[in-house]
Amino acid sequence: MRSVQIKAPPELKDEIADLAFESGIAAVTMLDLVGVTRSGTREPKLAITFETSTPNAKSFVEKLLLASFFDREKIAFDVRERRSIINTEPLHDVTYPWVIPGTDVLQDLYQFSHLTLDLIGRVFLAGCLLAYGLLNQSILLMIAGMMFIPLLPVLSAIGFGSWLGHRRLAVRAAVVLVLTCALLFGGGVLIGVIGSPPVLYSDFPPVLTGVLISTAVGIASALANTDDVGRRELIGLAATSQIAIVPAWLGLCVILGLPATEPPDMVEKRLLSLLLNIICVIVASLITYIAIGVCDSSLRVIRDER
Numbered sequence: 001m002r003s004v005q006i007k008a009p010p011e012l013k014d015e016i017a018d019l020a021f022e023s024g025i026a027a028v029t030m031l032d033l034v035g036v037t038r039s040g041t042r043e044p045k046l047a048i049t050f051e052t053s054t055p056n057a058k059s060f061v062e063k064l065l066l067a068s069f070f071d072r073e074k075i076a077f078d079v080r081e082r083r084s085i086i087n088t089e090p091l092h093d094v095t096y097p098w099v100i101p102g103t104d105v106l107q108d109l110y111q112f113s114h115l116t117l118d119l120i121g122r123v124f125l126a127g128c129l130l131a132y133g134l135l136n137q138s139i140l141l142m143i144a145g146m147m148f149i150p151l152l153p154v155l156s157a158i159g160f161g162s163w164l165g166h167r168r169l170a171v172r173a174a175v176v177l178v179l180t181c182a183l184l185f186g187g188g189v190l191i192g193v194i195g196s197p198p199v200l201y202s203d204f205p206p207v208l209t210g211v212l213i214s215t216a217v218g219i220a221s222a223l224a225n226t227d228d229v230g231r232r233e234l235i236g237l238a239a240t241s242q243i244a245i246v247p248a249w250l251g252l253c254v255i256l257g258l259p260a261t262e263p264p265d266m267v268e269k270r271l272l273s274l275l276l277n278i279i280c281v282i283v284a285s286l287i288t289y290i291a292i293g294v295c296d297s298s299l300r301v302i303r304d305e306r
Contacts, residue, residue, distance in 0.1 A: 001051070001052075001053060001054060001081065001082040001083075001084070001085050001094060001095060001097075001228070002051070002052060002053070002054055002056075002057035002079050002080065002081060002082060002101070003049065003050075003051045003079070003080045003081075003082050003085075004049065004050055004051075004052070004057055004060060004061070004077060004078075004079050004080075005047060005048070005049045005077060005078055005080075006047070006048045006049075006064070006075065006076070006077040007033065007035070007045050007046070007047050007048075007075070007076045007077070008045065008046055008048065008074065008075045008076075009043075009044070009045065009046070009074055009075075010032070010044055010045070010046045012046075012069055012074075012075070013030060013046050013048065015067065015069055016048050016064070017030075017048065019060060019063045019064055019067065020048070020050055020060055022063065023052075023056050023057075023059040023060035023063060024052070024053075024055075024056040024059065025050045025052050025056055025060065026087070026088050026089065027050065027087075027088070028048050028049065028050045029048070029049045029050065030046055030047070030048050031046070031047040031049070032044070032045075032046060032047075033045040033046065033047050051082060051085045051087060052085070052089065052094065053089065053093055053094045053095070053096050054096060054097055054098065054099070054100050054101075054228055055096055055098070055099065057079055057101055058099055058100060058101040058102070061077070061079060061101045061102070061103055061298070062101075062102070062296050062298040064077065065298035065299070065301045065302065066297070066298045066301065070301065072302065079101055079103060079104060081228070097227055097228035097229045098226065098227045098228070099226045099227070099292055099293060099294060100226050100227070100228060100294075102294045102295065102296050102298065102299050103299070103302070105160070105225060105226060105289070105294050106160070106164075106166070106169075106299055106302075108153065108225070109153055109156055109157035109160055109161070109169065109173070110157070110169055112150055112153035112154055112157065112173075112176075113153075113154060113157045113169055113172040113173040113176055114172070114176075115172070115175065115176055115179065119150075119176070120179070120183065122148050122149075123148070123149055123179075123180050123183045123184065124183045124186060124187055125148070125187075126145045126146070126147075126148035126149045126184075126187070127145065127149075127183050127184035127185075127186065127187025127188065127244075127247075127248050127251075128145070128187040128190060128191055129141055129142075129144050129145030129148075129187075130142055130145030130146060130149075130184065130187065130188075130244060130245065130248045131145075131184075131187050131188040131190075131191035131192070131248040131249075131251060131252050132145075132191050132195070133145060133201075134188075134199065134200075134201040134245065134248060134249050134252060135191055135192075135195050135199055135200065135201070135252055135256075136200060137200035137201050142201075142245075145244075145248075146240040146241060146244055146245075149180065149184070149240045149244050151177070151180060151240050151243055151244060152217075152221050152240070152281070153225075154173045154176050154177050154180070155173075155177065155218075155243075155278060155281045155282050155285065156218075156221060156222065156225065156281075156282070156285045156286075156289075157169055157170065157172075157173035158170050158173045158174055158177065158282050159282040159283065159285060159286030159289075160285075160286060160289060160295065161173060162286075163286055163289075163290070163295055164295060164299050164300055164303070165300055165303055166299075166303055166304070168304065177278070180244075181247045181274075182247070184244055184247035184248045184251070185247040185248065185250060185251040186251065187248055187251065188247065188248040188249065188250060188251020188252040188253075188254075188255075189251040189252075189254060189255055190251075191251075191252060192251060192252045192253075192254065192255025192256045193255055195252075195256065196256075197256040197257060198256065198257075198259055198260060199249070199252050199253060199256050199257075199258070199259050200259070201245075201249065201259075202259045202261055202262055204245075204270065204273070207269065207272065207273050207276065210242060210273050210276070210277055211276050211277065211280050213242055213277075214242050214243075214276070214277040214278075214280035214281050214284070215280045215281075215283075215284045216284075217242065217281055217284075218280060218281040218282070218283065218284025218285040218288065219284050219285070219287075219288045221281070221285050222284075222285040222286075222288035222289050222292070222294075223288060223292070226289070226292060226294050242277045242281075243274060243277050243278060243281070246270050246271070246273065246274040247274070249270065250267065250270065250271075253267070
């Protein structure tokens with residue numbers, strides 16, 4: 001369920017209201033406002049608000065972005081989730097949760113693609129936990145480490161941003177991915193320095209199996225990320241298990257050596273599987289986003305490449 005608020009020049013009130021009605025919204029509320037800029041300039045504004053189902057909000061946002069009168073310098077809007085809405089819409093209709101507006105997905109992926117000190121510290125510590133679990137083959141510690149590694153939205157952002165022409169999003173996500181893998185490798189190196197051999201973990205799936213799992217994870221992640229009732233945490237854990245384990249394991253093996261049961265070419269196989277798994281998640285999630293209509297052309301209108 002969504003609440004939508006649009007702030008626009010008063011002369012556009014009828015055009016915006018018509019778009020809302022075309023999208024299935026029964027009624028809108030209009031309020032007179034005054035916009036004040038940093039320089040002190042004042043201009044009249046109109047706030048148009050309504051509450052509706054998630055699919056109706058998606059339809060409206062797409063129509064607004066593609067409208068001939070839409071201009072980010074004059075029109076601003078925000079879309080918010082709501083826990084409950086009581087209006088003229090039947091509860092069955094207003095609670096329908098799928099598909100969410102593409103702007104929600106876009107900005108969610110943007111947030112996960114920012115490089116912060118919190119991300120660096122969290123991923124490095126998670127890498128240490130994961131590496132210690134790999135060293136001792138402790139499943140609980142491995143899961144604990146993987147829970148704090150936000151890889152899935154970063155991978156989705158690379159494909160999503162590339163397809164829609166949001167180069168800044170795609171590049172930033174790629175940088176975060178590379179840094180995440182480097183931090184995980186560093187966590188493995190640190191645990192290797194203070195730990196003792198042998199590395200017990202060697203339970204890697206065959207390359208083809210890993211590719212199939214990563215493809216399924218990419219599809220499931222896109223479906224969960226576009227549904228108000230989706231549960232993304234466990235899907236994110238599945239993606240992390242396919243990708244994050246490899247850098248941490250390699251960091252351990254650089255210091256402590258390969259497990260005795262592994263052949264000499266195992267490093268090359270693990271790097272190949274890492275690359276293939278990354279590609280599969282990116283491609284599978286992007287294709288799913290396109291198929292369900294989230295990668296709509298309207299999102300190209302709000303590209304920000306400054």
